[in-house]
Amino acid sequence: MSETVLVTGGAGFIGRFVADELLARGNRVRVLDSLIEQVHGSDPAPPLNPEAELIRGDVRDKAAVSRALEGVDSVVHLAAEVGVGQSMYEVERYTSTNDVGTAVLFEALIQQPVRRVVTASSMSIYGEGLYRDAEGRLVEDAERKSLRDGQANWEPVDAAGRPLTPVATPEWKRPNLASIYALNKYVQERTTHIMAAPYGIEGVCLRLFNVYGPGQALSNPYTGVLAIFASRFLNGQQPLIFEDGEQRRDFVHVSDVARAFADALVLPQAAGGTFNIGSGNDRSVTEVATELARAMGKNDVAPEIVGKARVGDIRHCFCDTSLARDRLGFEARQDFGDGLAVLAEWVARQTAQDKVEQMRAELEARGLVA
Numbered sequence: 001m002s003e004t005v006l007v008t009g010g011a012g013f014i015g016r017f018v019a020d021e022l023l024a025r026g027n028r029v030r031v032l033d034s035l036i037e038q039v040h041g042s043d044p045a046p047p048l049n050p051e052a053e054l055i056r057g058d059v060r061d062k063a064a065v066s067r068a069l070e071g072v073d074s075v076v077h078l079a080a081e082v083g084v085g086q087s088m089y090e091v092e093r094y095t096s097t098n099d100v101g102t103a104v105l106f107e108a109l110i111q112q113p114v115r116r117v118v119t120a121s122s123m124s125i126y127g128e129g130l131y132r133d134a135e136g137r138l139v140e141d142a143e144r145k146s147l148r149d150g151q152a153n154w155e156p157v158d159a160a161g162r163p164l165t166p167v168a169t170p171e172w173k174r175p176n177l178a179s180i181y182a183l184n185k186y187v188q189e190r191t192t193h194i195m196a197a198p199y200g201i202e203g204v205c206l207r208l209f210n211v212y213g214p215g216q217a218l219s220n221p222y223t224g225v226l227a228i229f230a231s232r233f234l235n236g237q238q239p240l241i242f243e244d245g246e247q248r249r250d251f252v253h254v255s256d257v258a259r260a261f262a263d264a265l266v267l268p269q270a271a272g273g274t275f276n277i278g279s280g281n282d283r284s285v286t287e288v289a290t291e292l293a294r295a296m297g298k299n300d301v302a303p304e305i306v307g308k309a310r311v312g313d314i315r316h317c318f319c320d321t322s323l324a325r326d327r328l329g330f331e332a333r334q335d336f337g338d339g340l341a342v343l344a345e346w347v348a349r350q351t352a353q354d355k356v357e358q359m360r361a362e363l364e365a366r367g368l369v370a
């Protein structure tokens with residue numbers, strides 16, 4: 001199928017890969033992106049595929065969105081503010097871009113409907129992932145009560161204080177919206193499904209796990225632990241590891257995520273669905289710091305274990321990939337070690353302004369690191 005696809009936020013890290021993938025599959029791509037400074041720096045020309053048409057504009061701007069939708073067959077909606085920690089104090093900015101932006105898009109789609117919209121959601125909507133208790137029962141509402149009580153036990157426990165074992169998180173786990181960003185992402189999901197069907201549009205949402213790869217904004221300290229660590233190593237500084245580093249995530253390569261979007265845009269069986277997109281492998285933050293140090297030749301730079309949690313952070317959440325595999329035939333292909341090697345090569349060619357200390361100061365000033 002060859003279509004004209006609008007990619008909102010298409011000049012960003014994930015959007016550029018999505019644009020490349022869609023172009024490689026024979027589509028025409030139009031990008032609507034406001035090129036915000038926190039992500040793009042002061043460079044006015046993002047490294048966007050020259051075959052993509054770029055409209056610089058804000059997703060909240062009705063006129064810009066209507067213009068961007070002219071002649072479009074389908075939409076990938078990625079435009080969003082993406083820092084979980086930052087969402088806890090820039091509440092208005094996040095809610096405006098993420099929720100109102102999605103509302104503006106769908107209102108414009110009433111006049112200019114398309115075949116399908118695929119919206120980027122996030123594993124953040126789960127809060128803590130799924131756990132199993134000592135009796136083998138699944139626990140959907142695990143919480144870290146100890147953090148609230150100021151104890152240094154990072155692991156969630158059951159009501160009787162017994163340890164829980166994390167397991168892969170499937171789509172059916174009840175959302176536990178613990179940050180404004182998570183709330184925004186859930187609103188985007190629901191807006192997509194609520195608004196698509198009545199207007200004859202097919203809505204699809206992808207819940208992305210921890211996406212990494214070359215091109216992730218190195219100077220944006222609010223998003224993506226691998227980009228943050230890479231930027232620290234590049235500047236010869238120790239990465240800061242929150243908690244004890246044993247928290248587990250699923251790191252999925254941006255090229256796999258781009259394939260997932262391109263598939264979700266066309267596969268008939270994706271219509272109306274919400275799918276986890278991850279690699280199916282879980283790793284601790286310490287493990288990825290060690291592997292990245294090796295890939296970047298920085299074995300001598302030991303990370304600093306901060307021993308404090310970022311407020312709103314969850315302990316473990318990693319991806320149950322079975323629905324995407326069974327329904328969409330989707331499987332991540334990128335080997336993690338190879339992915340890190342490519343990331344390391346790319347990072348070595350960049351100059352990253354290290355804003356991690358500034359981020360720490362901003363979070364600490366607001367009491368957001370416990």
Ligand code: UD1
Nearest residue numbers: 082083084122123124223224225228240241242247285314
């Ligand atoms: C969060 C969101 C996710 C979102 C992503 C990027 C949750 C559960 N998930 O993921 O949906 O797409 O942010 O915005 O809210 N860490 C360090 N040192 C650092 C930075 C991070 O140790 O300098 C740790 C964090 O404490 C966390 C892990 O690394 O335990 C991953 O952090 P991050 O990359 O920010 O992503 P998540 O919080 O998992």
